[in-house]
Amino acid sequence: MNAPDTSADPLVAVENLHTYYGKSHILHGVSLTVGKGEVVGLLGRNGVGKSTTLKTIMGLVAPNQGTITLETKSITGMPAHKVAKLGIGYVPEDRRIFRLLTVMENLRTGLDRPGVTEARKHELLEKVFAYFPVLGERRNQAGGTLSGGEQQMLAIARAMMLEPKIILLDEPTEGLMPRMVSQIRQIIDVLHNEGVAILLVEQNVPLTLEASQRIYIMEKGMIRHHAAASELKVGDAVIKQYLGV
Amino acid sequence: MASILAFLQNFPFELFIIQTLNGIVTGMILALIASGLTLIFGIMDVVNFAHGELFMLGAYMGVIVLATTGSFWLALILATLLVSLFGAVMQITTLRPLVGRDPLTTILATFGVSLILQNYALWQFGPVARKINEPFTGHFNLFYLEYPYYRLVIAGLSAAIIGAFWLFLKYGKFGIWIRATMQDRVMAQAMGIPVPLVHTAAFAIGAGMAAASGVLFGPLVGVNHTMGLDWVLKAFIVVVVGGMGNLGGSILAAIFISLLEAYAAIWVNPSQAVIVSFVVLILTLLFRPTGLFVPTPK
Amino acid sequence: MSKRDTIIYWTGFCVVVALLIAAPLVLPPFWRRFCTEILIWGLLAMSSDLLIGYTGMVSFGHSAFFGLGMYGAAAALLMVSPPSLVLALAFGLIAAAAVSAFVAYFSTRLRDIYFAITTLIFSQIFYVIIFTWTEVTGGENGLTFKRPELGITGIWSTPFDNDTLHWFVLAVVVASYLILRRITQSPFGMVLQSIRENEPRTRAIGYPVERYKIVAVMLSGLFAGLAGVLYALQNRFAAPDFVFFLVSGEAVIFNVMGGIGTLVGPIVGAATFLLLREFLGRLFGEQFPYLIPLGFIFIAIIIFLPQGLLGFMRRWLNR
Numbered sequence: 001m002n003a004p005d006t007s008a009d010p011l012v013a014v015e016n017l018h019t020y021y022g023k024s025h026i027l028h029g030v031s032l033t034v035g036k037g038e039v040v041g042l043l044g045r046n047g048v049g050k051s052t053t054l055k056t057i058m059g060l061v062a063p064n065q066g067t068i069t070l071e072t073k074s075i076t077g078m079p080a081h082k083v084a085k086l087g088i089g090y091v092p093e094d095r096r097i098f099r100l101l102t103v104m105e106n107l108r109t110g111l112d113r114p115g116v117t118e119a120r121k122h123e124l125l126e127k128v129f130a131y132f133p134v135l136g137e138r139r140n141q142a143g144g145t146l147s148g149g150e151q152q153m154l155a156i157a158r159a160m161m162l163e164p165k166i167i168l169l170d171e172p173t174e175g176l177m178p179r180m181v182s183q184i185r186q187i188i189d190v191l192h193n194e195g196v197a198i199l200l201v202e203q204n205v206p207l208t209l210e211a212s213q214r215i216y217i218m219e220k221g222m223i224r225h226h227a228a229a230s231e232l233k234v235g236d237a238v239i240k241q242y243l244g245v
Numbered sequence: 246m247a248s249i250l251a252f253l254q255n256f257p258f259e260l261f262i263i264q265t266l267n268g269i270v271t272g273m274i275l276a277l278i279a280s281g282l283t284l285i286f287g288i289m290d291v292v293n294f295a296h297g298e299l300f301m302l303g304a305y306m307g308v309i310v311l312a313t314t315g316s317f318w319l320a321l322i323l324a325t326l327l328v329s330l331f332g333a334v335m336q337i338t339t340l341r342p343l344v345g346r347d348p349l350t351t352i353l354a355t356f357g358v359s360l361i362l363q364n365y366a367l368w369q370f371g372p373v374a375r376k377i378n379e380p381f382t383g384h385f386n387l388f389y390l391e392y393p394y395y396r397l398v399i400a401g402l403s404a405a406i407i408g409a410f411w412l413f414l415k416y417g418k419f420g421i422w423i424r425a426t427m428q429d430r431v432m433a434q435a436m437g438i439p440v441p442l443v444h445t446a447a448f449a450i451g452a453g454m455a456a457a458s459g460v461l462f463g464p465l466v467g468v469n470h471t472m473g474l475d476w477v478l479k480a481f482i483v484v485v486v487g488g489m490g491n492l493g494g495s496i497l498a499a500i501f502i503s504l505l506e507a508y509a510a511i512w513v514n515p516s517q518a519v520i521v522s523f524v525v526l527i528l529t530l531l532f533r534p535t536g537l538f539v540p541t542p543k
Numbered sequence: 544m545s546k547r548d549t550i551i552y553w554t555g556f557c558v559v560v561a562l563l564i565a566a567p568l569v570l571p572p573f574w575r576r577f578c579t580e581i582l583i584w585g586l587l588a589m590s591s592d593l594l595i596g597y598t599g600m601v602s603f604g605h606s607a608f609f610g611l612g613m614y615g616a617a618a619a620l621l622m623v624s625p626p627s628l629v630l631a632l633a634f635g636l637i638a639a640a641a642v643s644a645f646v647a648y649f650s651t652r653l654r655d656i657y658f659a660i661t662t663l664i665f666s667q668i669f670y671v672i673i674f675t676w677t678e679v680t681g682g683e684n685g686l687t688f689k690r691p692e693l694g695i696t697g698i699w700s701t702p703f704d705n706d707t708l709h710w711f712v713l714a715v716v717v718a719s720y721l722i723l724r725r726i727t728q729s730p731f732g733m734v735l736q737s738i739r740e741n742e743p744r745t746r747a748i749g750y751p752v753e754r755y756k757i758v759a760v761m762l763s764g765l766f767a768g769l770a771g772v773l774y775a776l777q778n779r780f781a782a783p784d785f786v787f788f789l790v791s792g793e794a795v796i797f798n799v800m801g802g803i804g805t806l807v808g809p810i811v812g813a814a815t816f817l818l819l820r821e822f823l824g825r826l827f828g829e830q831f832p833y834l835i836p837l838g839f840i841f842i843a844i845i846i847f848l849p850q851g852l853l854g855f856m857r858r859w860l861n862r
Contacts, residue, residue: 084437096432109436112418361838368832523668
């Protein structure tokens with residue numbers, strides 16, 4: 001495995017993570033890093049543990065073994081609300097927006113934080129409505145009335161409200177139309193340009209290879225391959241082996 | 246036709262209206278108790294068996310404050326605050342350690358607390374009922390009755406408290422936090438909302454609402470250590486009929502059931518009128534188990 | 544279970560039973576009566592264990608089953624002359640079975656919390672009916688009656704004195720334990736435990752879960768009713784207080800304290816609770832609200848020792 005150079009201090013470092021759901025051993029010693037402002041892709045088939053990795057980093061699931069550090073500070077076992085405050089945003093697989101809250105209220109769950117001035121809040125909202133005009137239009141509508149694509153945008157926008165250092169994106173393009181998929185692609189670029197790191201879990205191989213700087217490939221709860229995105233192409237043997245595409 | 250006319254002639258209209266008023270008054274107080282109960286269940290999946298005792302505790306605190314200061318309104322405010330505080334302590338000591346465990350454990354733990362509180366009250370205050378005096382007397386003439394203003398005032402106050410709670414939920418940061426946590430506890434955490442704190446606060450609010458109803462209702466029923474038992478059962482029925490975790494539903498259910506019971510009391514013995522609420526519950530469970538006032542279950 | 548374990552288990556069992564047989568002969572009357580009460584409450588708690596420990600259903604309805612068993616026996620003893628033990632047992636069990644069928648029908652279609660609340664409410668429904676239907680049930684004051692003779696009228700009988708009553712109760716409780724043990728270890732019992740472990744999967748495999756639950760509630764109700772009959776025999780009265788849901792709560796407390804899913808645990812829990820109550824009463828006086836420290840102990844057990852006092856023996860007791 002020609003691991004690309006990641007010697008610079010990583011933003012997030014995960015070391016030898018073992019996570020269980022009840023008696024099922026899901027993660028068998030996962031280790032990965034994400035550098036500041038880097039877009040890192042995590043590929044793998046269904047059920048290999050990609051979502052579990054994100055959930056463990058986020059503190060939604062406690063690992064049995066292993067460490068997670070954010071900018072040299074250990075966050076292993078820290079509860080999710082503290083992890084979020086430290087600067088990790090999470091966009092889960094099924095979006096999970098608050099359906100009975102309005103778009104505005106959904107955004108406010110991330111916006112209402114200590115130390116944020118009204119001016120800054122206004123700025124953040126303006127920015128997000130510029131990227132997602134549809135959200136601006138529907139700001140007083142209940143989240144549950146939005147379409148699938150709009151909910152995905154809201155989920156991402158909501159995470160952006162936390163002004164995170166890194167966003168954990170779990171299969172953002174799943175079930176979306178091609179037009180929406182390219183919009184997601186653009187958002188990833190925008191975030192990258194703003195210096196926000198992204199750990200992108202995806203099944204869409206071409207998009208991931210395009211958007212990321214580095215790629216990890218997982219199988220059966222372990223990292224099996226690690227390479228710079230530039231070294232991988234759709235149709236490569238290693239892609240076929242672990243992803244079957 | 247003749248029988249319909251005869252029925253209408255014999256129908257006790259005046260009594261009906263009086264009972265409507267009584268039903269609404271009782272319904273509002275019950276709504277206040279049930280709102281707290283359904284909030285607690287909706288936000289943390291805890292069936293608070295001690296809720297009736299929080300109601301009782303509020304009433305007793307009302308008795309004490311009233312005796313020392315002479316002010317009913319001070320009694321209402323202090324009782325609510327003190328019992329809210331107690332609720333927070335109770336949640337932190339007995340319920341937080343049980344997070345993530347079998348729901349049976351929280352039912353049992355709150356049941357244990359209810360036993361402790363009931364016996365404490367019996368021990369401290371004795372079995373004889375205490376009285377909270379109405380803050381003001383005065384009545385108006387309703388048909389042949391002199392209907393006390395006080396009853397209308399407490400119904401109004403309950404409605405005001407519930408209304409204030411609704412507003413709190415709808416606007417303001419904490420309202421959003423509570424509503425978000427009720428809908429999706431996990432995602433709320435991932436958004437940085439301090440969910441354990443929200444749980445404690447919600448429990449305290451629920452406890453406070455129960456205590457307030459205790460003080461408001463005190464003048465009507467008399468304060469003794471078993472008052473919690475009767476009301477907690479009614480409150481549970483209301484919560485199930487209204488849809489567990491459904492705030493609006495429990496308010497509607499409270500008024501609905503209270504009205505039905507009040508009407509039933511026209512014809513039967515009041516202690517038998519409670520069967521009405523049991524029947525409503527059974528029918529709800531048979532035909533609309535997620536709640537009578539909830540849109541058809543998904 | 545290994546041969547050695549079997550021998551240890553049955554030896555232990557025989558020792559305990561022998562001690563209980565000897566009790567009336569060596570203990571002063573107060574303590575003998577105390578033992579009998581422990582056995583009766585233990586039986587009630589054990590009946591609730593079938594539901595809580597083995598099927599995973601928390602029921603607060605046992606006071607209804609217990610109470611109806613008691614009133615059923617009362618009915619037999621008051622209506623038929625001379626009072627007959629067999630009839631008392633029959634009436635009590637039938638009443639309990641009828642009530643448990645009724646409650647089971649409505650509440651088993653609901654899960655967990657809703658089930659618990661519904662059983663509680665049903666207990667209260669019966670309480671209200673018994674409390675207000677004064678002509679039939681004696682209302683608030685309950686019913687008093689005489690103890691029948693031990694035996695089958697017409698064939699053989701001897702008067703029930705306190706000692707023989709104790710032995711009779713002991714025999715019934717031991718038999719109940721053995722029957723319940725057989726049930727929990729039978730294929731039926733295995734399905735119940737599978738429901739407790741993972742209900743959706745049990746249903747997916749094809750078991751008619753609702754029917755199993757209904758039978759479980761009825762069995763549980765039968766033994767609770769049996770406890771009610773025994774109580775009626777011992778104390779010669781029936782009162783609505785016993786139908787109040789707090790009695791169910793106490794049964795659940797004994798069960799949890801002793802250890803759910805063990806069958807003997809509930810009896811140990813009942814013994815512990817009643818002994819503690821006695822002890823606290825003697826130490827601090829009759830007026831002392833013993834339920835306050837007991838409540839704290841109960842909560843502490845739930846938080847720190849959720850398997851209960853005998854929980855550590857659970858696997859072993861079920862072999």
